[in-house]
Amino acid sequence: MSTIELKRSVTTPVKIINYLYFAIGFLLIERFLFKGDGDTAYFVSLLIVSVILLIAYKWPAKPYIIFFGFLVLVFGKIYYGFSMDPIVGSDEIRYHAQMLAQINDFNGYLDYVKDKLTLNYSIYPSFGMFFMPFYYLFGSDNRMIIVIFNTVMLVSLAQFAFKANRSIIEEYSEINSKDKNLYTALIVFGVLASPSFMYWSSTFAKDITNICISFAALYLLIKKKYFWFIVVMFVATIFRPYTIVFTLGYYFIYKRSMKMMVLSVIGAIALVFYKTGITGLINTVFSAAYLVVAPFPFNYDNWVNYRLSSLESLLSIILTVVAILLFLSRKETRKFLMLCALCLYLYACVVTAVGHVALGNAGMNYGLGMVGDNMTRKKLPIIVLLYMVFSYCLTYMEGNRKAKSKA
Numbered sequence: 001m002s003t004i005e006l007k008r009s010v011t012t013p014v015k016i017i018n019y020l021y022f023a024i025g026f027l028l029i030e031r032f033l034f035k036g037d038g039d040t041a042y043f044v045s046l047l048i049v050s051v052i053l054l055i056a057y058k059w060p061a062k063p064y065i066i067f068f069g070f071l072v073l074v075f076g077k078i079y080y081g082f083s084m085d086p087i088v089g090s091d092e093i094r095y096h097a098q099m100l101a102q103i104n105d106f107n108g109y110l111d112y113v114k115d116k117l118t119l120n121y122s123i124y125p126s127f128g129m130f131f132m133p134f135y136y137l138f139g140s141d142n143r144m145i146i147v148i149f150n151t152v153m154l155v156s157l158a159q160f161a162f163k164a165n166r167s168i169i170e171e172y173s174e175i176n177s178k179d180k181n182l183y184t185a186l187i188v189f190g191v192l193a194s195p196s197f198m199y200w201s202s203t204f205a206k207d208i209t210n211i212c213i214s215f216a217a218l219y220l221l222i223k224k225k226y227f228w229f230i231v232v233m234f235v236a237t238i239f240r241p242y243t244i245v246f247t248l249g250y251y252f253i254y255k256r257s258m259k260m261m262v263l264s265v266i267g268a269i270a271l272v273f274y275k276t277g278i279t280g281l282i283n284t285v286f287s288a289a290y291l292v293v294a295p296f297p298f299n300y301d302n303w304v305n306y307r308l309s310s311l312e313s314l315l316s317i318i319l320t321v322v323a324i325l326l327f328l329s330r331k332e333t334r335k336f337l338m339l340c341a342l343c344l345y346l347y348a349c350v351v352t353a354v355g356h357v358a359l360g361n362a363g364m365n366y367g368l369g370m371v372g373d374n375m376t377r378k379k380l381p382i383i384v385l386l387y388m389v390f391s392y393c394l395t396y397m398e399g400n401r402k403a404k405s406k407a
Contacts, residue, residue, distance in 0.1 A: 099146075323337055
């Protein structure tokens, strides 16, 4: 038997076993949602989903870091599940209303999607195409099901972030080869334990699903599966048309393509200037700063409204300082850190342009310092970027420490 045939013969049973884990888990979840009380059903269902995903997915060879990340995720989701309502804004109200209106009428839902996507175009059905089958599977209108669904999307995002980083980690020659598992494990831990991801995945919002799909497309692009990349990227852009921008930004980082990143940033600057003028161009700097510090950690109200997301923002500020010091003192780190900074600014240009449109639609005047949207939510696509920088800096410094101790 050839090596390829042997690999296929091993991989196929493993995939089948993984699917069986999911199927059995979903059956157990459905039973608890039907027969258990609300709190118990949520707790048990979340625990089952977490264990299934922990077993089914392949993770970096740092089991203690991954397991601790899962523990943080489970306890965090229980905390948010019991202490907050998933309906936190106007979008969430619409998605929840869509679910309640269509939960008992699958054919009616299909007609609704067809109408919205063809006759009266709207992006609102796009999220429903993912979460509504989840509701039909469970046969319940329990609003906590969306939290379980978003948890599946969040863990899947961590998996795709791991796969994307693992596939190009060999190009990071400045990181000790023995520490490369640490680099990917810290990224996975960051995604699982991120307070911002945890908060928004506990709401009736589409953001986590959108980012998960975009990272799936990113992984396909890295693996040169171009047809499937186009298909998956098309689905992601139905959620948010500008998803392609930050997806390519990550791709340029992974490929270490400074030329393509710079050209993309120049194009984004030109677009912002054309649409918003010099005011918008200045506001891109504010947007980039807000993407790091939102929600502003020195405002008490943000600790009340966004919980531990404010702590994450505080850590992001400290991380930015560390990254700048490392950039200035270590020449070999400059390319990676510069690519990350340009990716952040590229997305800031997109956020600025989107904010300009949002303010115009609201009938408001556009001025200096105005970003026009909830930056706490808009920063979600670059959360993985922040943890990539964190993992890179920590792994690089750990490698230097080991080198010095051996000298």
